Amino acid sequence: MSEFKHKLVVGLEIHVHLCTKSKIFCGCELEYGATANTRVCPVCLGMPGSLPVMNKRAYEFAVMVGLALNCEIARFTKWDRKNYYYPDLPKNYQISQYDMPLAEHGYIEIPLEGGKSKKIRITRAHLEEDAGKNVHSTGNYSQVDLNRAGTPLLEIVTEPDLNSPAEVKALAVELQRIVRYLGVSEADMQKGHMRFEPNVNLVIDIGGKEVKTPIVEIKNLNSFRAVERSVEYEIHRQLDEFGETGKTMGMGNKSTRGWDDVNHVTVLQREKEEAHDYRYFPDPDLSPVELSDEWLGDIKSRLCELPLQMQMRFVNEYGLSEYDAGVLTGDRTTAEFFDNAVKAGGDSKRLCNLITQAGLKMANEKGCSLAELGFSAEDTAELAKMVEAGDVNTTAANTILEKMTELGEGPRSIAEKFNLIQKNDxxxxxxxxxxxxxxxxxxxxxxxxxxxxxxxxxxxxxxxxxxxxxxxxxxxxxxxxxxxxxx
Ligand SMILES: [Zn+2]
Known part of the structure; x- marks a missing residue:
């Protein structure tokens, strides 16, 4: 590896599937794993004469994310056609937002090690429809499944503010937490609900003068590990390439690369980024979207406390460690359950131990959430108070929590019924x-x-x-x- 002094510069483009019941411009049901081409209609198949109608819920979900990312929300937007030809796009155009995205100029705060955080600027976020999928699973030919065509897709673009592979991964993870907290996406990476495309290059210091390596866009990453590893790999590859060729950023040498998850290398896809001419023009079939004060106010009222804010509050107000606060805020229902139990008077550290050591373990075994185990935050607080008072020991407390799930009774009656009250005399x-x-x-x-x-x-x-x-x-x-x- 070359030994140039360098700084990594990464901007991210993220695509998120929104979990509405139906597609963005037609009534077809969104169902992952359905038999190919069974969730289609004339609109998403692009039949002549069919008319799209905007799914209001999809728009609201997108605005919620824009608000959570501290963006300015556009009060007027329109839909544009992005024209290109590809087998998974029978209409030959994709409906998107070109020059008037619904959200702009925001930021996302990402957690870094040691309780620190960093703000990454958001350039824009816009809504579009996903294309279908080409399937290459049988024989010497490809098939097209259009079930996915028309899935509401939120594209989020960040400024190049990320400076390490760990930061890139942290942003990906944080965004997943945010959209799940908001309830606007399942954000299941294995189902392709989130896809990441980092734009990576280096600023290299050559004797006090700074030069930049050509930007590489890594396409379609669908795991956090791939995001982190591919960026890490690009650092070394770009340093080596610069050492050999001295090539710096200039007109026309941006390239796209894919990630080979088996060999852990990026592979060149296109050397020169073609100057695509998508011939964008406003979609004549869809009316512009005007966001009234009332509608925006209604959408704002559906927001919740965001995961990182909650995590920091658990550390600062409840005295938890970074690690414990991170575990408890991993999903919204667990975080809220814990928060309610503390507010009901339980000691925060006792509750943290009960929930992380016994509660989440049970939830995991049963494949449900903590809140679905059947006991209330108030009863859990009561149990924590019993431990605090020396009425039961910690081992008994874990047993009591299990019995609370089975029997649906309060902690004190269970402790008495099963002789778990501690002898303090x-x-x-x-x-x-x-x-x-x-x-x-x-x-x-x-x-x-x-x-x-x-x-x-x-x-x-x-x-x-x-x-x-x-x-x-x-x-x-x-x-x-x-x-x-x-x-
Ligand atoms: Zn349809």
Missing amino acids: AGELEGIVDEILAANPDVVEQIRSGDKKSGKARSFLMGQVMQKTKGQANPKIVSEILAKKLG
């Missing part, structure tokens, strides 16, 4: 300790003589007390009694 526990000591004179002797195995002997006695009390003795009190009696 020092007098009662002292009597039990005395019995155990009397039954094990040799062990007591071993500890008093200062044998090097006395630590193990103490644990044995503790185990005996726990066994005798069926695990209900408060271990802290027992250990104090043992210390008093054995020195």
Whole structure:
């Protein structure tokens, strides 16, 4: 690898499928995995004479994302035809927004290591329709599936403000969290709901003078790992290429490359970016969109607290670690459940432990969300208070949470029903300790003589007390009694 001093510069283009019930300009149902060409009609097939009608919900979803990305929202937009010919586009044009995107000039805040964050500027976001899909699965020919044609697709373009592969990945992950919080996309990468195209180049310092390497656009990445790795790979490849050819950014040498996920290399697709002439013109079949104050206000009222804000609030107000706050804000229902439980009076760290160690584990096993396990945030707060008060120990608390799922009862009645209330009565526990000591004179002797195995002997006695009390003795009190009696 060449040893030039360099800085990475990346801008991202992201496509997000919006999860409306039907397509953007017709009533066809959006269903992933349906039999090929069964979710189509004259509109999305591009039959002459068919008329598109805008899906209002899709537009609202797109505006919600624009607002969450701190963009200026256009009050007037129109639809344009982007003309090109391809088998998966039978109309020979794609309906898009060309010079009047619905959102512009925003930013997204992305979390970085050590609790820091960085603002990445958003250039624009616009709505368009997705094309169909060419399938190359059988024989010596290709097939076209048009079920996907007409899926509402939000294109988001960032400024080149990203300066490391980790930052590029962080943006991808954060955007996924945002659209899921807003409920506007399932953002399932494996189903192609999100696709990323980084524009990558380097600023190289040659003896105090800065030059830029030609921009490479990496096409169609559909996993976070591919996003991070492909950018990492491009750094090395562009440094090597610059070392060999000295080629710098200029007219006409932008290229596109694909990511080979098996060999972990980018592969050249097109050397020169053709000056595409898409002959954009306003779609004569669709009326422009005017966003009234009332409509915009209605859309704004559907926004929620965003994941990163919530994560930072959990750290600053509830004293959680970055890591725990990140786990709890991984999805909106878990974050809100935890937040409600804290507001119901539970200690935040106890609740965090209960939820991350027992709750999320159960949810994962059952394949549902935390909120769907059947117990309330209030009952979980009550359980945390019981642990705090020493009524139950942490092991019992996890068991109680499981029983709450099965039985649908509150924590206190379950603790009583299953004898999980902790014994805190020092007098009662002292009597039990005395019995155990009397039954094990040799062990007591071993500890008093200062044998090097006395630590193990103490644990044995503790185990005996726990066994005798069926695990209900408060271990802290027992250990104090043992210390008093054995020195
Ligand atoms: Zn249709």
